[in-house]
Every structure is written in structure tokens, then in C-alpha cells.
Amino acid sequence: MTSSKTLPAGPFGARLSGYRMERDALGRSAASVFRLEGEGLPALYLKVEAAGPFGELADEAARLSWLKASGLPCPEVIGRENDGERNWLLISALPGTDLASASVLTPLARVELLAEALLALHRLPITSCPFDHRLAGRVPLARARMQAGIVDETDFDETRLGKSPEALFAELENRRPGSEDIVVTHGDACLPNFVASDGQFSGYIDCSRLGVADRYQDIALACRSITYNFGEALVQPFLDRYGLPAPDPARLDYYQLLDEFF
Structure with a gap:
């Protein structure tokens, strides 16, 4: 794992104090995906993508919230931010x-x-x-x-x-x-x-x-x-x-x- 100071915690920096990050290279997503772990802390995932007309993180947040409300298991949306240049999505990690x-x-x-x-x-x-x-x-x-x-x-x-x-x-x-x-x-x-x-x-x-x-x-x-x-x-x-x-x-x-x- 790599220190969170060297990776884009962005608007969630304070929220992620105590976490270490590791890049998740599985999949073909255009977003950068990081797994976050810390002693005594729940595992999380942070996704970051360039803002633009083909971004998908806002879509993902909306769909996860709907799917969770429908009673099927999926990550919980913890936070979503946009700093003008990038979109950020912070979600819980599923077991397994x-x-x-x-x-x-x-x-x-x-x-x-x-x-x-x-x-x-x-x-x-x-x-x-x-x-x-x-x-x-x-x-x-x-x-x-x-x-x-x-x-x-x-x-x-x-x-x-x-x-x-x-x-x-x-x-x-x-x-x-x-x-x-x-x-x-x-x-x-x-x-x-x-x-x-x-x-x-x-x-x-x-x-x-x-x-x-x-x-x-x-x-x-x-x-x-x-x-x-x-x-x-x-x-x-x-x-x-x-x-x-x-x-x-x-x-x-x-x-x-x-x-x-x-």
C-alpha cells in the first residue's frame, strides 16, 4: 500500500485520515480506483475521473442509491464531489x-x-x-x-x-x-x-x-x-x-x- 499523501484524496482528505491507499487496476473503467484500508477502519473505495460529458461517477452514485433502496446488495455511497476538473466518488467496500x-x-x-x-x-x-x-x-x-x-x-x-x-x-x-x-x-x-x-x-x-x-x-x-x-x-x-x-x-x-x- 502507498501513503495517502501521495494519492488524490482530494475533497475527502480529512475524511480519509488514517487510511492507506492502493490503486485497483482490475477492470476497464476510465476512472482511477483506489482501495482504502486503515487499522480499525472500514474498507472504502475512492473513484476519481476527469469531469466532462462522458463521466460516469454521478451515474454510478445515483444507481447505487437506487439499487440499495430496492433491497439488493451494493456499496453505500458515502460522498460525491466535483472540483471543476475532476469528479470524486467515495463508497463502501463489499465483503468478499x-x-x-x-x-x-x-x-x-x-x-x-x-x-x-x-x-x-x-x-x-x-x-x-x-x-x-x-x-x-x-x-x-x-x-x-x-x-x-x-x-x-x-x-x-x-x-x-x-x-x-x-x-x-x-x-x-x-x-x-x-x-x-x-x-x-x-x-x-x-x-x-x-x-x-x-x-x-x-x-x-x-x-x-x-x-x-x-x-x-x-x-x-x-x-x-x-x-x-x-x-x-x-x-x-x-x-x-x-x-x-x-x-x-x-x-x-x-x-x-x-x-x-x-
Whole structure:
């Protein structure tokens, strides 16, 4: 761990007295994430991002507060600040380890916990969720991100490496499904964004993209994450546990394509 004096405690400096910070490099978030620990103090996470039109920390704070009020486990928002140049978010740490790293559990147990966590989220009433992430809004946002030059071409899935964002966006428009099976989605349903403790699911993290959308928004990214972390053989047990044993391959591919822009 590194001294907090050398890291950006920012507007929370006084609140974080006694804590040590360590950079958390897991995940692909544009924000810098730090884990905070101190003797006799509860573990926290501090997230810092550049202020701007594509910032996500305000979105994350709002969604965590809503999810907590809905009765599902997630970090507590302790504070959110903006100093004009950066956005800051301070949240509690959940007990346990993310499902990509929870090596005390078998890969099969982890994909089954992921399926159960998604089922719980997808069963929430969509009328209660104020965050709309259906394609009518997400496709224009994908275009805006492309035009702003913030789509990372080097991070495209292997099958799309070498293609331009413009070519992929044309596919996104041309292949858009004619209907959506709307549920409350996590929005970035990858194994590192779900936490387990003592063999049980303990909460959702990195929830800035939570909102009502097609369930395939989550299923597609979960399948991709499982393949990446554990191999393709565990995708079917995940789908079976979720209750979608024969998914639509075109929808899986479409929502993985959409994710290239985020």
C-alpha cells in the first residue's frame, strides 16, 4: 500500500485520515480506483475521473442509491464531489472477492452465482427503475462517443480488431433488433463486477450503466466474460442456471458489438 499523501484524496482528505491507499487496476473503467484500508477502519473505495460529458461517477452514485433502496446488495455511497476538473466518488467496500478473482470457489460455482445475481436484478419491476438504457438512447450515445474519439479500437473483441469504429457503428445501425425484452440490467455484467463472500453472492459493483434494457445486454457480456475467464465450456451451465438454455446468437453478438463503444 502507498501513503495517502501521495494519492488524490482530494475533497475527502480529512475524511480519509488514517487510511492507506492502493490503486485497483482490475477492470476497464476510465476512472482511477483506489482501495482504502486503515487499522480499525472500514474498507472504502475512492473513484476519481476527469469531469466532462462522458463521466460516469454521478451515474454510478445515483444507481447505487437506487439499487440499495430496492433491497439488493451494493456499496453505500458515502460522498460525491466535483472540483471543476475532476469528479470524486467515495463508497463502501463489499465483503468478499469479485467473481473473476474468487479462486476459493470453483469456476462453475462462480458462473452459477453470476446467473443468480442477474436473475435477482432482472426480476426487479422495470416501472420502478428511472434509468433508461434502451437502444433508442444507447445507440446515439455510442455515436457520440465515437465522434468524440473515446472509443478504444485496441480493446475491440478479437473478431473485430482492425475494424474502424465507423464500420462497427454502421453494423450497429444495420443489425439493430426490432424488439427488446426489457428488464433492469446491470449494463456491464462481467465477472469482476459481481462479488461473493463465504460462497454467497454479496453484491453488485461498478453500476454506472445500470438501467432498463434488453436482458441480452447482460447475458451477452456475461457469456463473453465467462469465455474469457474460464473458457467456453462454462457458458452453457451459466445459461442453464439463468433459464435461457438456447439464446439467440444474433442478439448475443449485437450486444457485444454495442459494448465496443463503451
